[in-house]
Amino acid sequence: MTKTIEQNTLRKEFQTRLNEDELLNCMKCGFCLPSCPTYIETSANELHSPRGRIALMKGVADGLIEPNEEVEKSLNVCLGCRACEPVCPSGVRYGHLLEEARDIIQQSKKQSAPAKWFRHIVFKELFPHQNRMRRLLSVIGLYQRSGIQKVVRKTGVINILPEHMRTMEKVLPKIPTYKQMKNRPTYIAAKENAMKRVAFFTGCLMDTMFLNTNQATIELLRLSGCEVVIPSSQNCCGALHGHSGEKQLAKELAKRNISAFEQLEVDYIISNAGGCGAFLYEYDHLLKDEKDWNDRAKDFTNKIKDMTEVLVELDFHNRYELRLPNQVITYQDSCHLRNVMRTFASPRILLHAIEGIEFKEMKEADRCCGSAGIYNLVQPEMSKQILDHKMEHVKETKATTIVTANPGCLLQMKLGIEREGIENIKAVHIADLLLEAVKAN
Numbered sequence: 001m002t003k004t005i006e007q008n009t010l011r012k013e014f015q016t017r018l019n020e021d022e023l024l025n026c027m028k029c030g031f032c033l034p035s036c037p038t039y040i041e042t043s044a045n046e047l048h049s050p051r052g053r054i055a056l057m058k059g060v061a062d063g064l065i066e067p068n069e070e071v072e073k074s075l076n077v078c079l080g081c082r083a084c085e086p087v088c089p090s091g092v093r094y095g096h097l098l099e100e101a102r103d104i105i106q107q108s109k110k111q112s113a114p115a116k117w118f119r120h121i122v123f124k125e126l127f128p129h130q131n132r133m134r135r136l137l138s139v140i141g142l143y144q145r146s147g148i149q150k151v152v153r154k155t156g157v158i159n160i161l162p163e164h165m166r167t168m169e170k171v172l173p174k175i176p177t178y179k180q181m182k183n184r185p186t187y188i189a190a191k192e193n194a195m196k197r198v199a200f201f202t203g204c205l206m207d208t209m210f211l212n213t214n215q216a217t218i219e220l221l222r223l224s225g226c227e228v229v230i231p232s233s234q235n236c237c238g239a240l241h242g243h244s245g246e247k248q249l250a251k252e253l254a255k256r257n258i259s260a261f262e263q264l265e266v267d268y269i270i271s272n273a274g275g276c277g278a279f280l281y282e283y284d285h286l287l288k289d290e291k292d293w294n295d296r297a298k299d300f301t302n303k304i305k306d307m308t309e310v311l312v313e314l315d316f317h318n319r320y321e322l323r324l325p326n327q328v329i330t331y332q333d334s335c336h337l338r339n340v341m342r343t344f345a346s347p348r349i350l351l352h353a354i355e356g357i358e359f360k361e362m363k364e365a366d367r368c369c370g371s372a373g374i375y376n377l378v379q380p381e382m383s384k385q386i387l388d389h390k391m392e393h394v395k396e397t398k399a400t401t402i403v404t405a406n407p408g409c410l411l412q413m414k415l416g417i418e419r420e421g422i423e424n425i426k427a428v429h430i431a432d433l434l435l436e437a438v439k440a441n
Helices: 002-017 019-024 037-041 048-063 069-077 093-109 113-126 130-145 148-155 161-169 178-182 211-221 239-243 245-262 274-281 291-301 307-313 333-341 345-352 380-397 405-420 430-439
Strands: 196-200 225-231 268-271 304-306 325-333 355-359 401-404 426-429
Touching: 002 048, 002 093, 019 048, 019 093, 019 268, 037 093, 037 380, 048 069, 048 093, 069 093, 093 239, 093 245, 093 430, 113 148, 130 148, 161 380, 161 405, 196 211, 211 225, 211 307, 211 430, 239 245, 239 274, 239 426, 245 355, 268 274, 268 291, 268 307, 274 291, 274 333, 274 405, 304 307, 307 430, 325 380, 325 430, 345 355, 345 430, 380 405, 405 426, 405 430, 426 430
Parallel strands: 196 225, 196 268, 268 304, 325 355, 325 401, 401 426
Antiparallel strands: none
16 A cells, blocks of 8 residues: 555656656657667667657656656666757757656655665765865875875775776876865966956866866966956755755755855856756756746856857967877767757867877767766666777777866776776876966977
């Protein structure tokens, strides 16, 4: 009887919260199928295609399908890359449906005490608090610098971790000290006369684990003629929460960020992480039902720009001579940067402007690499399968440098290099590469 009540509750939630127009807009034409990595990797299993998942959602809402573990599994196997959206002739916003369905299931299911505790710690006690993130990452940095890491590897203690976690440990960047993470400026003047006044969204992992990339981004903006302000009250963008069935927490984080940025009187709010930027870009959708916040969210999202777009707009690549030692470079698109923010030309324009490089377009560069936030941790087998095919395409380019515009993609590319044992190849964030190209002159 209890199970029946739970299923009825879930069904009602699907009926009331999922956008029926979006569900009905799917014409089942199949245009999304060739763009869906999980559909391809599962040998054309419709349960793991966008139109298949939409059919599941509609079936649950209509009472034709029980909201069981098979439905949840299908939704969880989805990368959320949203490659299906640009090719959909009906303009179905599949990503919005996916996130709503995941939230309904997550908030309705019974969890074990350990799972509930773990989610509470990660989603509520860690990511929303940047200083806690700094302290946690500084411990990892101490582990790297103190010699403990060498001992753990040499003695084989590292082998208690699953294989994908051991590989991840190998490719983590060198973590800055707590003092370095804490002492970041909140205002940077333009190199010359300011052409734009911009705010910089620092992110949580980007401002800790990838602090050097953030600093490179700020320097590029400064050189381009941007006056940069960095509000100290900003926090995590909420993407991890929104993608993992914690919508209410994502809303709270969104409201804090809107409040932090809205009084700054800036031309743009800049992101250098495709996943973060895309979630910020859709705050207006996230808060669409909250009257007091919807207009404020729209004003916020209208200012979101990826750093590469601003650099191209300000003609950075023509104002500075960009040069690097001879090398072959390829570029891996960030799914959300390309499919949500529709930014794909500007990174390539900047890379083509660097003298000394040969740019080789990778086959299916627009297809997900398998990182997808924490997907490579919660769905390691599917993630590795997707990554293996991605690395085949990397090898075909004979590139010595893989460039990305998102931290998750960057780590995933490093994972691929490590797993394949490829020598003389590196993966870098585009901000670090561009600053290196400027300094080389």
